[in-house]
Amino acid sequence: MMIKISLAAQHLVKRYGGVTALADGGLEVRAGEVLALMGANGSGKSTLSKIITGVVAPDEGQLLLDDREVVFSSPQAAQRSGIVEVYQELSLIPDMSVAENIWLTHEPVTWPGIVRKRELLARTKELLDLFAGTISSSLQPDAPVRTLPPDEKQIVEILKALSLQPRIMFLDEATASLDSRQVERLFELMARWKAQGMALVFVSHRMEEIFRIADRATVLRSGKTVGSVEIARSNEQELVDMMIERGAVSRYIKRSAEREPRSTAPARLRVENMRTEVLRDVSLSLHAGELLGLGGLRGQGQNEILLAIFGAIPFSGTVELAEQRVNFTHPRQAMRKGVAYVPGDRSSEGLLPLRSILENLQLPSWMRYGPVLKLGKAREDAARIAKDLNVVMGSLDAPVSSLSGGNAQKVVLGKWLLREPQVLLLDDPTKGVDVDAKGEIYKILADLRERGTAIILYSSDDEELLGLCDRVLVLHDGKVQAELVGSTLTRSELVTASMGTERKSSV
Amino acid sequence: GGSEQGNSGNGGNGGSSNGPFTIGVSNGFVASEWRTQMIQDMQGVNAEYKKAGLTKDLVVQSADVDVNGQIQQIRNLINRGVNAIIIDPNSPTGLDSVIKQAKDAGITVICVDEAVSSPEAINVVIDQTEWARMSARWLAEQLHGKGNVVVVNGVAGHPANEARYDGVKEVFKQYPGIKVLNVVNANWDEATGQQKMADLLASQPNIDGIWVQDGMAQGVLQAVDAANPAKWPVIVGEARAGYLQLWQKVKQKHPDFTSYGVVNPPGAGASGLRVALELLQGKKFKDGTLKGDAHNTLFVPIPGKVDASNFEQQYAQVKDKPGTYTLDGSISEADAKAFFQ
Amino acid sequence: MNKSLKLNPALIALLLAIGLFVLGGLLRPGFASYSLAINILRLAAFLGIVAAGQTLVIIGGGEGIDLSVGSVVTLGAILVYHFSNGQDALVFPALAGAIAVGFGIGALNGLGVTLLRIPPLVMTLGMTGVVQGLILAVTQGALTGGSAQLMVNLVSSPLIFGVPGVVLLWLLVGAVLWVVLTRTPYGKQLFAIGVNRTTSRLSGVRVPAVLILTYALSGALAALGGFVLLGYTQRVFLNLGAAYTLPSVAAVVVGGTLLAGGEGSYLGTMAGALVLTILTSLLTTMELPESMRQIVYGLTLLLLLSAYGRQRKLRG
Amino acid sequence: MKSSTAYTPGLLRTIFRQSYLVSLLLLIGAVLINYALQPNFFRPGVLNGNLQTFLPLMLLAAGQAVVVIAGGIDLSVGAIISLVNVVIVRLLGTHAGPTEILLAIGAGLLCGVLAGAFNGICVAYLRFQPIVTTFASSFVFSGLALWIMPSPGGSVPSALMDVFQGRLLGIPSALLIIVVILLLWNLLRATRYSRYLYAVGGQAMSAYITGVPVTRIRLSSYMLSGLMAALSALALVLGTGTGDPLVGSPMTLTSIVAVVLGGTRLSGGQGGVAGPMIGAAILSIILNIIAFANVPTWWQTLVNGLIVMIALAGPGLIALVRRQPA
Ligand SMILES: Nc1ncnc2c1ncn2[C@@H]1O[C@H](COP(=O)(O)OP(=O)(O)OP(=O)(O)O)[C@@H](O)[C@H]1O
Ligand SMILES: Nc1ncnc2c1ncn2[C@@H]1O[C@H](COP(=O)(O)OP(=O)(O)OP(=O)(O)O)[C@@H](O)[C@H]1O
């Protein structure tokens, strides 16, 4: 049983050259409570938590642990005081096994530092069992982390933090890449830990999660802590108003009823029995100005469909664009034919961190500006699109890494909108994007749809699918489990279809 | 495990016999025209002996290897059961133990181009120190015993380099008027020599003489020619086709230009081969033939030099040769026999 | 990370070069002379031209590095020497041939790196062995040919203000590479690949093609380097280029290009080549034993590295 | 995309996980060819002699591998060999007794570790880029070597050399050393420290925020490499019986080729030490094969280069063939 403790962070400041990541950050959390840390993208949530867990050195401010001032010069120091974090961008070593990752730095050892392998595996098994039923059979203690899908990586990251038997645990967008069952399980566990007297700080952009799990919420706005509220005595509107200056809340923009998709017209995109390592005979068709959703649990092959259409992975089956058989073996060919793909993993698949916003926006399009580039023209076009998407940035020449999540995502979208694609493939474009930016992205999608762009949207957020899409294909185990449209396009239908007829193999 | 090597050679027992013998060659540095010419010379001489039924084909092992790699080369030759091994050593002392193993296996070991300390081997070399003294003396005399000299050496720490420079220092000691301004190492690389010389000329206007080892003189002369100082320094040269051709070219512009090149013959290898065969046929050296600390060194005469007196005919010989050809010379079979009882 | 340090490394390198030159003048009267300055420019030009391809390869990222440049320099020189055979008329055909061969060897490097996934460092190192072997096998050590007067004039003799042609040629290469890197789709894509290959591929960049082209260009530029070096030495030698391999990498890094790839410039490399050449010349002209020269050279290089090209802090 | 090589469970995996599998097969192949060309290859004397010549590079490759695993690279190992080599021989002096011998060897090893520490401090604490840092430091070390011993010379007590060239506990000394090194590595592999090495090489930032003392681990990897270089130098001293200020430099790049041949990626965080040692042996055996296959003089360098290239390309070719059908 853990002793009661409390942690208070006061007036923390962190600057990166020009950027001020955190202007006046603070929070207070006690044993046995879940504190929600909320705020728009780039408001400083991750920075605040990283300072407290010793990863980032603050420029100003102080930490009080049980009312005594403490300074953490390194992550180990924080860990020694029982403070750990589930990092937003994870802290796993790809080439090492699940067990090695979870126990790194605190392996059970005998003299002289020899690791007790058997005990290590046993203890790892215990931890994994906490998520039994929500994870695949391939998540074994000795599986290399490299081979795991994102959700299972996230789970390993959570267990890694837990294995340190913390007194205070930060979860920075730990649910962003989990599917609904895994989120359920995590919440059960969090409730248990809370009962055992652990203090939890929970970062998420999903309102419903906040209202389910959190006791209190502390809200950050552009680097400042603007206040804390008792969840029980608050509501979504209040929180959103605290998070963003303008009260404008995002609204899902449904297709205006009169302009139903002209199913009679020939399909813009048709896919027949597509097979890959994951997919098993997937067929679909998509009309101009239609927004088709892909639903279901994570990793059921949704992103394989998008990648295959985009020519990024090999597959068997046929793809037709505007009734013409195409056979893309490289994204370049798809791109040339007006197909665009927004990948799921912004930082590692969508952006060039070191390079400027301009170069990120123009990467697919340089060829258009002549053998010797007309940079003026390129800059104009980029500036225009950045304005359309109202990307909040210093200048086009600022490194894209200086943008917060939401704005970075707009840049990824923008680089394709510059090419006015006929078919737009989106892999969870609002993952880890704040309410405000989400709203803007929804609006962009609606405009594109009005202009006749055919869109396929995969989202891990069911609300989004229900709110935005004309049609939703629910995938399970590499097959289309159900097609939901009109009256059948409801939450309950979606959830039941997601689970598939038979449950996933559970260890 | 030298003793175990003993039985690993087939017929590797020296003593008196009349072949045909298998001769192994170990060369540890290939990126050098001098070494390639050395091997070609040996193959030429071996062809004679082969016709005479005295030898089989040479077993040549030639690769860029470190000392250790050359030890491996020699071990392989031992394991092939050759009758004699001719080594152009990468190290004067590092091969001693493997040479002993060869000896234990009854193999005759000859070192050429550069002497080794192992008493089990016979060194067939020119006297590198004397080779250097000759040109140093010439330079000192040209300068009438006084002037500022820069020295362009080969690879610092390489035994041949040190041996030669010792000779030079020895000579200059006798001429107190000669002041060595600077010593640079150009690693026996013409391009490097040219660049370093260019730097020296640009930064030191008062150079009266240049002593340079072979393999770099061409570059040095080119640098001087390019800088074309008001008063040309006296330049020690080398006995290579490329240098003589350049010499000829310079003479057009500066009729009074003269230089001096001492032959460092790649034929040393061939000389070594001849000595090896005498030994294989059981001959014994005349007393006093072998010199050096270990009394294992046979100094073959330095075949000659190029200077103003004989430049014309020497040049005539090489004017159509590739620039990398080195004036050569190796002892005849008769010369070789003369060393033996 | 640290903006103040990122402030245009090329400029820093150039200042360093000038600083070193002045320092040389103080340490050694006669060092900061016009003739030596010209001489340094000429020597820097050789290194700079060889390091041009190296810059491209390193910017391309993925541990990109080309250790075959030295051997290709030698090969290029040998080819020009042999096929031009001293006749002005044949110089440019021979040069074209040499560059084509260099291009081909580079392309092989590229294929090995992309298709066979051989780490660039060992791929290009292995290629060095193959090229050197080819030279020996074909020439059997007898390097025949001649260097045409035209070539000698082009490289050695002063054109304007005593500035030799090779320096102007170097500036030309510099200008072309500046355009290539900052004003062409290829350049933009090369930087993109250097930062993130997945993103690049998913943005329609043909990563392998760009990389193969890059290594090929490196080979071609190395062959060009062999040509100019031949114009200087007027004779070929089996190890003519060997001395340029690792310095070319050092020049790129001293020029502020990240070995990790995705960031850098050829202007920086040019400044880097100057820095290294000045340092070598300075050490040559000082009366030091070789051992001291080496130690000082190494320590100074380390000092230069401390100015920039440092990796990001672990703790933000 | 998730370039995740599919995860194969069970026994198969444990076999295929061995990073040195390919190199081991290559070694067996090379040995067989060598044996075919040189029937007396397995004679104890011959084998022992070969092992003695392979040993220095094998030790060097092992040290290089440690740095590479930890995400670095060391271009100064050759220079460290030269430095240690001359230090040992200088201290041995003319006729060394047991104390001088111990002193010399101890000082030599210490010297190697210090040189490694110098690299490590530059890379880990000052955060210079490894390749150029070690390239620069190599000048410092070889300069020191030249300063200590301007030209080759010195000698080693023959008793000492006989121990090395003969047998210890009935086993050829070289073989014994190789076995001991491999055992030590396996021991190390089971410790927490080795996991730190792999973590730092695999993902330094993740390792750091997990609490791995990244800076210290990087430093230690270079010190280990320095130590192995010193051992390699010792093996050279005992093999050649002399000091030579230039002896090491040709070995640097070869050691890196050996590491890669041994299936250890230069990107770090993967592989091992056994593979690189095997790689080193392969490189040396290639020389034997060329020697006994009667390759014409002028073709030896080319043949050598081609064999090495093929050996390097092997795994890639297999993978390529595998990729095609997909
Ligand atoms: N290492 C860094 N260098 C420069 N700027 C940074 C760095 N880390 C964060 N920032 C900036 O500081 C601000 C806060 O970033 P932080 O990641 O804390 O926001 P966040 O609330 O976690 O956003 P999200 O919800 O997208 O995770 C952002 O504007 C970000 O661009
Ligand atoms: N593995 C580690 N464990 C604990 N602290 C670390 C570790 N690595 C780095 N740090 C800390 O992170 C910070 C950055 O590392 P480093 O020491 O290289 O920076 P620094 O020395 O302050 O930078 P500079 O040399 O520019 O002053 C330092 O405060 C260092 O103490």
Ligand SMILES: [Mg+2]
């Ligand atoms: Mg965050």
Ligand SMILES: [Mg+2]
């Ligand atoms: Mg963020």
